[in-house]
Amino acid sequence: MAHDQNHGLLIIGASQSGVALAGSLRALGYEDPITLLGDEDHRPYQRPALSKDFLQDKVDKEKLIFRARQYWEDHGIRLVQGERIERIEKNPDGSGTARSSTGAEFPFDRLALTVGARARRLDLEGTELDGVLYLRNADDALGLKARMPSAERLVVIGGGFIGLEAAASAHAMGKQVTVLEVGPRLIGRAVGEETSRFFLEAHRAAGIDVRLGVQLSRVVGADGHVTGVELGDGTVVPADIVLVGIGVVPNTELAETMGLVCENGIRVDEYALASDGHTVAIGDCANMPNPTPGAPADERLRLESVNNAVEHAKVAAYSLTGRREEYRSVPWFWSNQGAHKLQIAGLSVGHDRTVVRRDGTDGKLCVLYYRDGRLIAADCVNSGVDFLDVKAALTKGLTVPAEDATDTDRRLKEMAVADAPEPLPSTPRS
Numbered sequence: 001m002a003h004d005q006n007h008g009l010l011i012i013g014a015s016q017s018g019v020a021l022a023g024s025l026r027a028l029g030y031e032d033p034i035t036l037l038g039d040e041d042h043r044p045y046q047r048p049a050l051s052k053d054f055l056q057d058k059v060d061k062e063k064l065i066f067r068a069r070q071y072w073e074d075h076g077i078r079l080v081q082g083e084r085i086e087r088i089e090k091n092p093d094g095s096g097t098a099r100s101s102t103g104a105e106f107p108f109d110r111l112a113l114t115v116g117a118r119a120r121r122l123d124l125e126g127t128e129l130d131g132v133l134y135l136r137n138a139d140d141a142l143g144l145k146a147r148m149p150s151a152e153r154l155v156v157i158g159g160g161f162i163g164l165e166a167a168a169s170a171h172a173m174g175k176q177v178t179v180l181e182v183g184p185r186l187i188g189r190a191v192g193e194e195t196s197r198f199f200l201e202a203h204r205a206a207g208i209d210v211r212l213g214v215q216l217s218r219v220v221g222a223d224g225h226v227t228g229v230e231l232g233d234g235t236v237v238p239a240d241i242v243l244v245g246i247g248v249v250p251n252t253e254l255a256e257t258m259g260l261v262c263e264n265g266i267r268v269d270e271y272a273l274a275s276d277g278h279t280v281a282i283g284d285c286a287n288m289p290n291p292t293p294g295a296p297a298d299e300r301l302r303l304e305s306v307n308n309a310v311e312h313a314k315v316a317a318y319s320l321t322g323r324r325e326e327y328r329s330v331p332w333f334w335s336n337q338g339a340h341k342l343q344i345a346g347l348s349v350g351h352d353r354t355v356v357r358r359d360g361t362d363g364k365l366c367v368l369y370y371r372d373g374r375l376i377a378a379d380c381v382n383s384g385v386d387f388l389d390v391k392a393a394l395t396k397g398l399t400v401p402a403e404d405a406t407d408t409d410r411r412l413k414e415m416a417v418a419d420a421p422e423p424l425p426s427t428p429r430s
Helices: 015-026 069-074 137-150 161-172 194-208 253-257 306-320 383-397
Strands: 009-012 034-037 077-080 085-090 096-100 106-107 110-113 117-119 132-134 153-159 176-181 207-213 216-222 225-231 236-238 241-244 248-250 287-289 333-339 340-346 353-357 363-369 374-383
Touching: 009 015, 009 106, 009 137, 015 034, 015 306, 015 374, 069 077, 085 253, 096 176, 096 248, 110 306, 117 236, 132 137, 137 241, 137 374, 153 161, 153 225, 161 176, 161 333, 194 207, 194 333, 194 363, 194 374, 340 383, 374 383
Parallel strands: 009 034, 009 110, 034 077, 132 241, 153 176, 153 241, 176 207
Antiparallel strands: 085 096, 096 106, 117 248, 216 225, 225 236, 333 340, 340 374, 353 363, 363 374
8 A cells, every 4th residue: 555654454443343353353463553442431341241240240340341451462452542533534445544533643544443333312301311321331331330229219111132131130139120111022123922921921020010012201300310201191100210221223423424335334245344345344333244144145134242243353354354254154142131041043034933942941942933944043041052052053054844843852953954955045035
């Protein structure tokens, strides 16, 4: 490149995917300078524990830090904290300069966007009251944690992963917890009806007040502080804290100012390259082709998981070092909610059949999802063996015949068969 100086790679976003990308590049022998830039004042940290062990004081914040300072020094990675990039000037060859809100400039030869997503805001009267909180980053978690000792009643708006994890954590801390979900079931976007029902019954049995299909009218308060949530029928659910967990919005603003194509995230190809052919975008902020082997060719999605952040980073690292490795991986997710561990292998989108596998053990469930007779995903609750078996089968392009899957005397891996000589061709769904 025609630069007097080698500026190397600028990674904007000290997220799980940003950290993974920096590490993957060094592991591949990438020798150019790497700058990992974050807008928080914290060193890069892990997010999953924020709604669980960290909130309950089972781990301290140092345990959440990804790497010791020595790691960054040893690997020649410059870590920048507390800088928010507001503008990027880019050249046709992919190089350019990023400018932060403080006026600092960060020149680069290549750019990676690992900017993640932010908590979706609740558009409701009263959400500006003190005590209405969100849980997405470390500062959110520290704020919630600081208020917990003096709070008796917690209302969680949203019955997704974050809301239910935090609800279970607060309940374990002796709080009176109410979950308000406007939809007809819990975790509706991520799991099927059987799994939703399992968690509804489990949380209610534990003593959490879960209400489905509610209408939210407004958040009410006194002296500027939240006191409850008023529902459509006029009843008020009292609250000392209202925690909103209604999903996330991908951070695409920077990419949009650069002219990159964005639609529910920054659009990238199977090599993690954005529409300019130079910038890579990975993790929660990226809209990518479905990486599942055999998925329809035109199917695109955005994945919010640690596993995706790490695997997508490897693909981007190859792209940045001049190799082309398509992103092909079986997505998997987990959620710990109180005493129950949910593990999901694959993506159930487009399924046309479910098979429920239960051995009569209380608190254990495996729901298998099929499309066109082929196993595509499974929700496994307190059933780690089934999860591992399904994940392995999907990775190898195998299926488990639906008529056999209910036999709990046999492991799923014993029934796994190849239903085609190779993974199904990528054909659009009718």
